[in-house]
Amino acid sequence: MKVGLEKLENHEGVAVKALLDSGATGLFMDTTFAREKRFKIERMKYPLLVKNMDGTVNIGKAIMHQVEYNMFFKGHMERVRIDVCNLGKTEVILGMLWLVAHNPEIDWEKEEVKMMRCPPICGKRKQKERKKEVKKIKEDEDEETLKKLVPKRFWKWKKVFGKKESERMPVQKAWDHVIELKEGFMPRKEKVYSLSREEREEMQAFVEDQL
Numbered sequence: 733m734k735v736g737l738e739k740l741e742n743h744e745g746v747a748v749k750a751l752l753d754s755g756a757t758g759l760f761m762d763t764t765f766a767r768e769k770r771f772k773i774e775r776m777k778y779p780l781l782v783k784n785m786d787g788t789v790n791i792g793k794a795i796m797h798q799v800e801y802n803m804f805f806k807g808h809m810e811r812v813r814i815d816v817c818n819l820g821k822t823e824v825i826l827g828m829l830w831l832v833a834h835n836p837e838i839d840w841e842k843e844e845v846k847m848m849r850c851p852p853i854c855g856k857r858k859q860k861e862r863k864k865e866v867k868k869i870k871e872d873e874d875e876e877t878l879k880k881l882v883p884k885r886f887w888k889w890k891k892v893f894g895k896k897e898s899e900r901m902p903v904q905k906a907w908d909h910v911i912e913l914k915e916g917f918m919p920r921k922e923k924v925y926s927l928s929r930e931e932r933e934e935m936q937a938f939v940e941d942q943l
Contacts, residue, residue, distance in 0.1 A: 733845045735824070736804040741772055743928050748823050752838070752845070756827030759812065761799055762819035771799045773816060782817050807936070808847040810854050 737746045746769050760782075766773055779794035797816040802809060819825060834854070837846040847854075879887070927935065 733805065737771075737824075738802040738804065739771060740801060743926075746771075750824040750826050751822050752831065753825050753827050754831060756825050758827050758829050759814040760819060760825040760827070761814045761816050762823050763797075763816050765819075765823045766797075766799055766816050771801065773797045773799055780815065782815070805845075805847065807940075808850065808854060809933070 733750055733752065735748055735750050737748055738744070739746070748765075761771070774797060776796055776798055779796050781794050795815045795817050798813055799816055800811070800813045803812045814824070833851060834847060835849040837848050838844070839846075
């Protein structure tokens with residue numbers, strides 16, 4: 733499955749195709765891939781001997797290093813610490829530790845993975861709970877702010893001043909006009925503003941709230 737990995741030190745994102753493998757005991761990232769993508773590789777205090785699926789010792793022998801990053805998949809987010817070893821052409825393996833922890837719904841025929849049973853520590857569940865809390869707080873705050881700003885005699889029309897009305901598209905009017913562009917004008921392709929992890933989470937929550 734395709735997932736997004738975010739480096740903790742600079743919030744740079746890397747797209748990767750992760751292999752779900754019930755035959756693997758842990759979580760693994762290929763050594764060459766980790767170096768090429770410049771992940772921050774940390775040395776482990778104690779080495780870990782790793783064997784291949786056929787029982788032979790991995791060509792990289794003992795695992796000596798790990799990488800920590802944030803992983804994103806269809807609204808799901810979690811902090812991951814993964815072992816670095818030689819995986820050949822495979823970039824990332826999510827083994828039984830991950831599969832048991834998240835218990836995803838997998839449709840092998842359609843090649844679909846749904847994160848419906850995540851543990852409480854996962855970002856998706858936290859984000860939903862946080863959105864509910866924030867929405868309730870905002871509604872209460874909006875009501876109190878409205879009463880402070882709008883004279884009492886106008887409260888029966890309070891929805892005109894409310895947040896909900898401000899979020900809808902304006903109604904088309906007879907005086908609306910088209911902005912004509914100059915002949916031959918070509919829009920320029922500009923760079924997208926870089927956002928931190930927290931800013932991206934807030935943006936994603938806002939987009940989902942508006943849909």
